Amino acid sequence: MKKEEEISNKARRDFLKTTAIATIAATACGSLACSCSSKKANVGEKVKLLSPDGEIVEIDSSYLNHQEHMAIVSKLEAREGIAGKKFVMVVDLSRCKNARKCVAACQKWHYRTEDKEWLTVKLMKDSEEGAPYWFPKQCFHCDNPPCVKVCPVDATFKRQDGLVLIDNERCIGCKFCMAACPYSTRVFNWSEPELPFDIKHQQYSPETGIPGKVGTVEKCDFCPDRSREGLLPPCVEACPNGVFYFGDENEDTVSNGDETVSFSQLIKDRAAYRFQEELGTKPRVYYLPPKDRQFPVERGYENLPDNLKERFKDVMEESNLLEKK
């Protein structure tokens, strides 16, 4: 037991270390970027930062150049993946109350309009008498991905770190991968995506998926650009209930932002399962069963806007959850 704790502690330290290094790197880049950019008026808002010497410095926020998606790697690197990693996600269904913060964070990070969700939350009901539960779903980044098998031009590929990504500069838009994916994960750009001007002209990388292009397929990418910076994907960070654990199977560590735990221990203790194991796709996303739930299902329904309520109405009615109100 003690040993395990030690491992877990070490993992956490490692994680914090990487995060710290990334912050410093970000700062360095930020100051570098600001030194050559045009002068900006002081806003007066101070920001505390950790300097490379380990000191905490306070600088005016206007000197910071906010650099999102800074980890642009070459196409080849983007295909290879991050060496030594094997990304994995654990979703704790007992904590989800459909707060939809993960969806919002994902949409924002990837500059997506409301109707194109990479991350969706479904209301599942496994059997007629079974209890409904909220089921967030990203791409499963399967180890035996049906989508990658069928791609005729190698536009979607499996990386050594376990991620399945898409190169939308190679994709011909045949949509075969969408037909092949049993989990309806992939979305198509049916028209030119609406993007801010600077994002539209940003250099494309399969790791960021930005900018999206008309006539090509996209999907959740587990944000490898953030992993390169030592950050967790926005959905994980945004969740108020710590539903998502993201981490590295090789390190045997996953973190939901609040706690960092041993991946193998977590899935052992909580009897994790993979969705539709029988399809043989070997997903990299594990679910912790919705047992001893922290919130009643209705909590995720009551405060939704009407158009979202419409999505789940059938299941709620079927479970007689609407009349109780």
Place this chain on the structure above:
Amino acid sequence: MELNKYQQELFDHQRPVIEKYGRRAWGWSIFYLLWIGLGGYALYLQVIKGHKITGMRDNVVWGLYIANFIFFIGISYAGAVISGILHILKVEWRKPIIRIAEMITVISTIIGPIFILLCIGRLDRLHHLFLYPRLQSPITWDVLAILTYFAGSVIFLYLALIKDFAIYRDANLKVPKWKQKMYKILAIGYKGTPSQKRHISISMNLMAIMIVPLAIIVHSVLSWIFGMTLRPGWHSTIFGPYFVLAAIYSGTGVLIMAMWVYRKMYKLNSYLQDKHFIYLGYIMMILGAAYGYFTFSEYLTGWYGSEKWDSEVIGKLFNPAEYGWWFLFANVAGIILPILIVAIPKTRTPNLIAIASFFMVLALWVKRYLIIVPTLESPLLPMQDTRPEFVKYSATWVEWALTFAGIATFFLFFTIMSKFVTIIPISEFADKEKKSEPVPEIQKEIATE
């Protein structure tokens, strides 16, 4: 080229057709061109505005276009299998119909793949299929198979045409100079010497033997685009043979229809005789029964096993509020009707067989639609989508316009080709007529049967 009495008669009969692009042909051609123009406009819009203007969305990613693709590749079997198999079996009565059959093959093999292109989001990146091909993908198999098949069918059609080109070349046809020249080039100096005859005959036999397995590969590979996915209604081991059979079946139907139209249009009754309709009708009946058997076993196993995901799709096909009526039509008009029409002696007439073929071909098109759409409308995870166009597919005018443009292209190519070559091969007719009885007697024989 020396022509015998029968050949001369046949040639004289068809001469005006290839000498003049008559008013009727022009009228129809312009009509077809108008449809093609509308399709061109629809395609322009689709390229400019993106696929948003089609009915396809994230769940139903494929629609009419793919159904048309399967349909056209399916009818291309008319030439490949019917003409190929009959050639291998040395069936004599095939000779007047092989040209029509092989023309159907070549033309529909051109049109089919156009429909898969319409379905592709980035036409500007088509060269990626050759730059970065992945052999694991059934689409790559398809590209290879269809290109080979197309080349094979063109060669097969051309080989059967060389002798005829020589006849046209030597016949002093009243046609423009360029057309004369074209016949001369295409006849590649054929004079009817014994060695030339032998070469053509050997090549024809080889091509007939090759074209049959090629055709089977093409449609199997096509079916595997669906069969290789993990979707209910698609992920079935029967899909390869099922598609192949449905393809030969619909090809026979289109062949019968084309024969019926040409017989009417050019008064070819003494060449495209009742027996041709009846013999092809027999073939259609047998294929219909086999197709019915495949259909039955496919849905019976799915229904009986009643796995949740399978049942969802089958439930939609059986539900009158969803696809029930279409499914019923596909099976009644696609299986029962043609079998009955041919099986009952009283209804076994060219006109009725042609009508049955028409409904059967229509039913098989519907069937292709029913293979694509209900499966895609039944994803594993609940859709829980509030946008109606994402939940249920309905084709837009753009897709319909392009569908009709495809059909119009088929007719247009047919019209144009029938102005260049005779619909009934002249040279093939010779050998047969010498030894067999004159035409009217055969008709009598059929009538008394």
